[in-house]
Amino acid sequence: MKLKTVLLGAVAACVTPAIASAEMVLRFGHVGAPGSLFEASVNAFAECANGKLGDAAEVQTFGASQLGNDREMLQKLKLGQVHMSLPSSVMSSVAPEFGIFEMPYIIRDREHMKRVQAELGDTFQEAALGQGYRIIGYMENGFRHITNNVRPINTPEDLAGVKLRTPNGEWRVKMFQEYGANPTPMSFSEVFTALQTKVIDGQENPYAQIASAKFQEVQSYLSITGHVYTPAYVLVAENQWQSWPEDVRAALESCGTETQDTVYEIAANLETELLDVIKAAGVEVNEADKAAFVAASTPIYDAFAAQVEGAAEMIETVQSLAEGS
Missing domain, CATH: 3.40.190.170 (Bacterial extracellular solute-binding protein, family 7)
Known part of the structure; x- marks a missing residue:
């Protein structure tokens, strides 16, 4: 997959026509610049979600810190001003358990990360819920x-x-x-x-x-x-999540799972192409x-x-x- 293809895909997701009759608009914010893995990841999630949600809801994406930096978006999630965000390293300041991903060289590769997610996912979810958040998907920031x-x-x-x-x-x-x-x-x-x-x-x-x-x-x-390898988390506020219709939550959780492999594939290709850039x-x-x-x-x-x-x-x-x- 060439970088140009990745970026065109990201742009295509951005210009998908709005769903005029959507009952809910869900704002998904992130700090990634245009052309970043974060942008491609969030756009892939939004494309998946909007395909499943029909007129029940629409996911709209806002990159480049348009809705605030990571800390600001964490606050805005609980206030309902932002509905989803994609934090990464900042999660170690939200709950201490996420500090495991700050340990140098502890994650070897993406297959290792998948095994860690499968084994310790409940631990991370409980840690997030304890602070008023819920993880509905795993993406990545990458190897630093x-x-x-x-x-x-x-x-x-x-x-x-x-x-x-x-x-x-x-x-x-x-x-x-x-x-x-x-x-x-x-x-x-x-x-x-x-x-x-x-x-x-x-x-x-x-x-x-x-x-x-x-x-x-x-x-x-x-x-x-x-x-360090840093995961990124598709994050919502638990108080907002519980207020959303069950069908909307099911679609979003499904896309959180479905887009992970796509994100990993894009990330692996970018590691080669962007080093050349x-x-x-x-x-x-x-x-x-x-x-x-x-x-x-x-x-x-x-x-x-x-x-x-x-x-x-x-x-x-x-x-x-x-x-x-």
Whole structure:
């Protein structure tokens, strides 16, 4: 699947004629820029949902933080101002259980993630419900890599003093502090300008976010670290969810399941195509020493196990499910 095909598909989903007689309009917000994996994912979900919902409801998509950043949309979900969102790393600040996905190198690949989802899905759902949210589908943000304007990053020592933007999640901050960087939590929508004006030196994201946000235009180095795999969650507020008709909920849950494989396929193709886009922009690319990063990550696991109830068992479970990846 070529990048052009992916983007055309995303655009096609955006321009699908509105359902004039829809009884409900459901606003699905996300932070992804045009051409991002988030945009393609949400549009695939909306296309599926609108095909099933008929005139009962219409899912409308709003990308590029039009409805707010991740934290703002989490608040707006409960107020009914946004009906669905696609948070990723920020979920570790919503409930501590989601911090498991902040552990470096704990998820090997997408098949491993599927096994984790099957085994621990109820745990994550209970954690979300405890904070007033419900997960109705899993998508992805992807495997994250580091870009910056200081130097190539081969080992954690190379991060010393680098001002690095991170999402608003405590474990990502702690991880990069442990590696020696100067992590700076910041909303995704603010990152390009902060890089351009040299407020920060770098950031870490999957290729799909890097390329769609055009970070390659303001960054000199890309270091392939793959330090974290971040799922994304199709999220609703439980108080809103319970007020929706049963047929609407059934259609949305069905699409949450059905679109996951599509999203994974798009994501896998983008990993190759978008790395080429980044290289073509003149960014210097290097393969980092992942073994060095893994070795430096032990204190993060120890802290998570000590701080979060049941975390040690979760770590053991997730690692055991990596077999066969």
